[in-house]
Amino acid sequence: MMSMFERKIKKQIGILLILAAFWGVIDFMIKGGIINPYYELNLILIGINIILAVSLNLINGFNGQFSIGHAGFMAVGAYGAAMITLKAHLPFAIALLFGALLAGICGILVGLPTLRLRGDYLAIATLGFGEIIRGLIVNIDYIGGAYGLSGIPKLANWTWIFWLTVLTVLVISNFVNSTHGRATISIRENEIAAEAMGINTTKYKVMAFTIGSLFAGLAGGLHAHYFYTIQPNTFNFLKSFDILVMVVLGGQGSITGSIIAAIALTILSASLQKLAALRLVIYALLLIVVMLFRPQGLMGTKEFSFSMFSKKSKDKEGKQHGTAIGQ
Amino acid sequence: MEVFLQQLINGISLGSIYALIALGYTMVYGIVQLINFAHGDVYMVGAYLGFFATAILGWSFLPALLMSMVVCAILGMVIEKLAYTPLRNAPRIAALITAIGVSLFLEYGMMLLVSPQVRTFPQVLTEVQYKFFGVVITNRQVIILVVTVALMLLLQYIVHKTMIGKAMRAVSHDKQAAQLMGINVNNTISATFAIGSALAAAAGVLVGIYYNAINPLMGIMPGLKAFVAAVLGGIGIIPGAMTGGFLLGIVEAMVSGYGKSLYRDPVAFVILIIILIVKPTGLFGKNVREKV
Amino acid sequence: MALLSVNDLSISFGGLKAVSDFNLKLQKNDLAGLIGPNGAGKTTVFNMLTGVYLPSAGDIQLDGKSLVGLKPYQINHRGVARTFQNIRLFSDLTVIDNLKIAYHSHAKYGLFGAICRLPGFYSGEKEMHEKSMELLKIFKLDHKYGELAKNLPYGEQRRLEIARAMATQPRLLLLDEPAAGMNPQETHELMGLIRWIREEFDLTILLIEHDMSLVMGVCENIFVLDYGQIIAVGTPDEIRNNRRVIEAYLGEEAS
The missing domain is CATH 3.40.50.300 (P-loop containing nucleotide triphosphate hydrolases)
Structure with a gap:
C-alpha cells in the first residue's frame, strides 16, 4: 500500500497537469487571437481579484478578524513593485517579491497594534490605515503624488497571473489545512478558549494578517505591471469594499467560495460597465438583497468539491477510518 | 497668532458639520451597534434637498433647512425598515455590508438622478464679514454655529426630558429589558434613525451655504471623518460625538492653515488610529470587558 | 514541594475586592474541590490561575515558578489546562x-x-x-x-x-462546573471518568462544582470560598460538619 504522502503527491501531480493544460489552452487562444484583448483583460482581472479575495478571506473568514482596508496593502505592493522596475530597473520577479514583502511588512506594522481591537473597532482601524496609506502616497511627489505613477513597463501577462494565482490559492489553502490554520480558525471560533488551549492568539492574528497583506501586495504588483498606470485613487475605500464583497458573497471561510465570487463579480462588473452610475446602483441593490436573504454567503464556511454531491459515500469512508483507529 | 485664531474659527465651523453628522452615527451605533455607513450619504441627500428648495423653489434658508430635515428623517426611517430591520439578528458583517450597499445606492442613485456634476448653491445668505483683531468671521460661520448649538440643545432636551428620549436610552442600555418594560423597541429605533438623519440633513444644508458646492459623492469623506469624530469622543456617547466633531474640525483647520492641506485627510485617520490604540472606547468611554 | 501554591492572592474590580488573601496548596496527584455560594469568586480564582485576569496582589507558583503576568497560552504551555x-x-x-x-x-x-x-x-x-x-x-x-x-x-x-x-x-487540570447541566446518571459517570484520568495521566485536578454529590464523592480535599475569602479547608467529612460552611450556604438562622 502506498503511503499517504505518496498518494497525495500523485493527486497533486494530477491537479497540476489539469492546471497546466488549462493554462496552455488559454495561452494558445490569447496568442492566436481567439481570445480578444477585452476578454484577456477580464481574465487578468479575475486572477488579480482571486488573489485579493482569497487573501482577504484568510483574515476575515478564517481568522475572524474584520479588515476593510485591503486595498491599502494592494497599493503598497503596487507602488513598491513599480519602484523596482521603473527606478531600479530590476527584473519583474524581484519587483513582485519586493512589493509583496513590503506589503507584508506593512501588515505586521499595522497588525501588531490594532489586532487586539475587536470587531467593529478593528474594521475602522483597518479602514483608517487604508486611508492613511493612500494619503501618504498622495503626498510623496517622488512616486507621482495625487497624479499617480505612469509608464510602468507592461510585464505582467496571462502566464504570470495564472501561475501566481495558483500559487496564492495553494499557499493559503495549505496554510489553512494545517495545524497553523486550525490555530488561526480557533481564534475566530472562540478567542478566549483558543488562548486557554495554548494558542498564541496575537501571533496567529498577526500571521494571518501578514500573509493576507503579502498576497494583497502581490496582486498590487501584478495590477501595476498590467495597467502601466497607478493612482492613489485606484486603491480607495471602494476597492477595499469590492474585495470584501467577494469574500462575503462567496462565504467567509471558504476558499472556493471566494474564487467563485471573484470570477462571478468580475464578469458581472464587466458586463455592467457600459451602464456607468447605474452599474453601481444595481451592484448595491444586489448586495443588499443577497445580505438580506443569504447573509452567510454562497458557500458559508464549506468548500466546493465534487464529493459534495456524493456526501454519503464520503461519510461511510470517514466512519470506517475512524473505527479502524479506534480498534 | 492671527493664523491660529482664524483657523480656530474655521475649525469650529467645520467641526459643527462633523459634530452634527457624528451625532447620528453615535446614536445609531448606541442603539443597534451598527456602523451606518449610509449616514454620510443621508447628509449628501440633505444638501441636495436644500439646494432643490433654495435654487429651484426659491425658498429661504430656514424653510429649506426644515424641509430637508423632515424629508431626511423619513429617508432614515425607510432605510432602517427596509435594509436594517430584517438583519437585526444576522451576523454583524452582514448588516455592515448592507449599510455599505445602501451607501452606494444613495450615491449612485443620486448621480443618476441629478448627474455627477458639481452644483453651486445659491447665495441664500449674502455674505457679511466681521473683523476682530485681524480675524475674519462671516455671518455664515455664525449661523452654522448658532444652528448647530440650537440643534444640540434640542437633542439634549429630547434625549433627557422626553418619553422617546428615555426610551432611546433604555433600549441602548438593554434591548430586551426595555421591551419587557413595555417600550416599543422598533419605534424607538426608528425614532433614533429619524433624529440622526435629520441632524445629518441639517449639516448638509449648512455645508451647502458654507462651501457653496455640492456633488453626489460629497458624503463619503465627511461621513468617514464624522465617524472618526464619533469614535474619538466614544461611540454611543452623545456629548462625546459633539466634542469629537469640534476637535476634529479644529485639528483639520489647523493642519490646512499651516500649509499642509494635503495632509488633512491622513491626519484625521492618524488621530483615529491613535485613539483606537490608546483608548478604544474614546475620550468619554468606559471600559467593559468580556465575561469569562 | 507543592505542585501549585497560591499565596495571598487578591483582585479587585473598580474598588470592589472580589477575592482577597486567597491561599491554596495542591500536592502532585491531588484531587481537590473549590466550592462556595454563587458569587463567592470561584471562577475569578480560576481566571487568575489561568492568566485571564491579572491579580492585584499575591503570587501563584507552579512547581516553584511564578505564573503571575504570563499570558493564558503561556500558562497553558507550563502545564495548566481548564x-x-x-x-x-x-x-x-x-x-x-x-x-x-x-x-x-x-x-x-x-x-x-x-x-x-x-x-x-x-x-x-x-x-x-x-x-x-x-x-x-x-x-x-x-x-x-x-x-x-x-x-x-x-x-x-x-x-x-x-x-x-x-x-x-496538562499537569494541572482546572474544571469549572464540569457537571453543570448533567443528569444524575451522567454526573455519576463523570465522577468515574475524573478519577480515572487522574490515575491514568498522573494528573492534579482542581474543580469548581455546585453538585455536592460529585464534590463529596470525588474530592479528597475541599476549599470553601465565601465573599472572596477561604472560610474552610478540609476533607469532605470535615466540610460537611463545618459551622461556617453551613452558615455560608444556608444563612445565619439555619445554624
Whole structure:
C-alpha cells in the first residue's frame, strides 16, 4: 500500500497537469487571437481579484478578524513593485517579491497594534490605515503624488497571473489545512478558549494578517505591471469594499467560495460597465438583497468539491477510518 | 497668532458639520451597534434637498433647512425598515455590508438622478464679514454655529426630558429589558434613525451655504471623518460625538492653515488610529470587558 | 514541594475586592474541590490561575515558578489546562478538530512544512489524528469525531471540553462546573471518568462544582470560598460538619 504522502503527491501531480493544460489552452487562444484583448483583460482581472479575495478571506473568514482596508496593502505592493522596475530597473520577479514583502511588512506594522481591537473597532482601524496609506502616497511627489505613477513597463501577462494565482490559492489553502490554520480558525471560533488551549492568539492574528497583506501586495504588483498606470485613487475605500464583497458573497471561510465570487463579480462588473452610475446602483441593490436573504454567503464556511454531491459515500469512508483507529 | 485664531474659527465651523453628522452615527451605533455607513450619504441627500428648495423653489434658508430635515428623517426611517430591520439578528458583517450597499445606492442613485456634476448653491445668505483683531468671521460661520448649538440643545432636551428620549436610552442600555418594560423597541429605533438623519440633513444644508458646492459623492469623506469624530469622543456617547466633531474640525483647520492641506485627510485617520490604540472606547468611554 | 501554591492572592474590580488573601496548596496527584455560594469568586480564582485576569496582589507558583503576568497560552504551555463554566467549544468545528487545536502546541511540523506539504506534515498530521482519536475514545466520543461540536448534546459538550483540555497534555487540570447541566446518571459517570484520568495521566485536578454529590464523592480535599475569602479547608467529612460552611450556604438562622 502506498503511503499517504505518496498518494497525495500523485493527486497533486494530477491537479497540476489539469492546471497546466488549462493554462496552455488559454495561452494558445490569447496568442492566436481567439481570445480578444477585452476578454484577456477580464481574465487578468479575475486572477488579480482571486488573489485579493482569497487573501482577504484568510483574515476575515478564517481568522475572524474584520479588515476593510485591503486595498491599502494592494497599493503598497503596487507602488513598491513599480519602484523596482521603473527606478531600479530590476527584473519583474524581484519587483513582485519586493512589493509583496513590503506589503507584508506593512501588515505586521499595522497588525501588531490594532489586532487586539475587536470587531467593529478593528474594521475602522483597518479602514483608517487604508486611508492613511493612500494619503501618504498622495503626498510623496517622488512616486507621482495625487497624479499617480505612469509608464510602468507592461510585464505582467496571462502566464504570470495564472501561475501566481495558483500559487496564492495553494499557499493559503495549505496554510489553512494545517495545524497553523486550525490555530488561526480557533481564534475566530472562540478567542478566549483558543488562548486557554495554548494558542498564541496575537501571533496567529498577526500571521494571518501578514500573509493576507503579502498576497494583497502581490496582486498590487501584478495590477501595476498590467495597467502601466497607478493612482492613489485606484486603491480607495471602494476597492477595499469590492474585495470584501467577494469574500462575503462567496462565504467567509471558504476558499472556493471566494474564487467563485471573484470570477462571478468580475464578469458581472464587466458586463455592467457600459451602464456607468447605474452599474453601481444595481451592484448595491444586489448586495443588499443577497445580505438580506443569504447573509452567510454562497458557500458559508464549506468548500466546493465534487464529493459534495456524493456526501454519503464520503461519510461511510470517514466512519470506517475512524473505527479502524479506534480498534 | 492671527493664523491660529482664524483657523480656530474655521475649525469650529467645520467641526459643527462633523459634530452634527457624528451625532447620528453615535446614536445609531448606541442603539443597534451598527456602523451606518449610509449616514454620510443621508447628509449628501440633505444638501441636495436644500439646494432643490433654495435654487429651484426659491425658498429661504430656514424653510429649506426644515424641509430637508423632515424629508431626511423619513429617508432614515425607510432605510432602517427596509435594509436594517430584517438583519437585526444576522451576523454583524452582514448588516455592515448592507449599510455599505445602501451607501452606494444613495450615491449612485443620486448621480443618476441629478448627474455627477458639481452644483453651486445659491447665495441664500449674502455674505457679511466681521473683523476682530485681524480675524475674519462671516455671518455664515455664525449661523452654522448658532444652528448647530440650537440643534444640540434640542437633542439634549429630547434625549433627557422626553418619553422617546428615555426610551432611546433604555433600549441602548438593554434591548430586551426595555421591551419587557413595555417600550416599543422598533419605534424607538426608528425614532433614533429619524433624529440622526435629520441632524445629518441639517449639516448638509449648512455645508451647502458654507462651501457653496455640492456633488453626489460629497458624503463619503465627511461621513468617514464624522465617524472618526464619533469614535474619538466614544461611540454611543452623545456629548462625546459633539466634542469629537469640534476637535476634529479644529485639528483639520489647523493642519490646512499651516500649509499642509494635503495632509488633512491622513491626519484625521492618524488621530483615529491613535485613539483606537490608546483608548478604544474614546475620550468619554468606559471600559467593559468580556465575561469569562 | 507543592505542585501549585497560591499565596495571598487578591483582585479587585473598580474598588470592589472580589477575592482577597486567597491561599491554596495542591500536592502532585491531588484531587481537590473549590466550592462556595454563587458569587463567592470561584471562577475569578480560576481566571487568575489561568492568566485571564491579572491579580492585584499575591503570587501563584507552579512547581516553584511564578505564573503571575504570563499570558493564558503561556500558562497553558507550563502545564495548566481548564474548562469553562459557560462552555466555550470551537462550536462550528468538528469534534476532532477541537482536539487537534489543543494539540497544536505539540505539533511536529512547522509553518514551512505545512505550506510546502513536506513529508513531515503528513506524519505530523497522522500522529495528531491518532492521538486525538485515542483521547476521544477515552471520553466515549470517538464515534462522533466528525460531527460539529455545537450539534452534540449538552453532556457530551462538557465531556468534549474536558477532552480538549486533556489534549494540551496538562499537569494541572482546572474544571469549572464540569457537571453543570448533567443528569444524575451522567454526573455519576463523570465522577468515574475524573478519577480515572487522574490515575491514568498522573494528573492534579482542581474543580469548581455546585453538585455536592460529585464534590463529596470525588474530592479528597475541599476549599470553601465565601465573599472572596477561604472560610474552610478540609476533607469532605470535615466540610460537611463545618459551622461556617453551613452558615455560608444556608444563612445565619439555619445554624
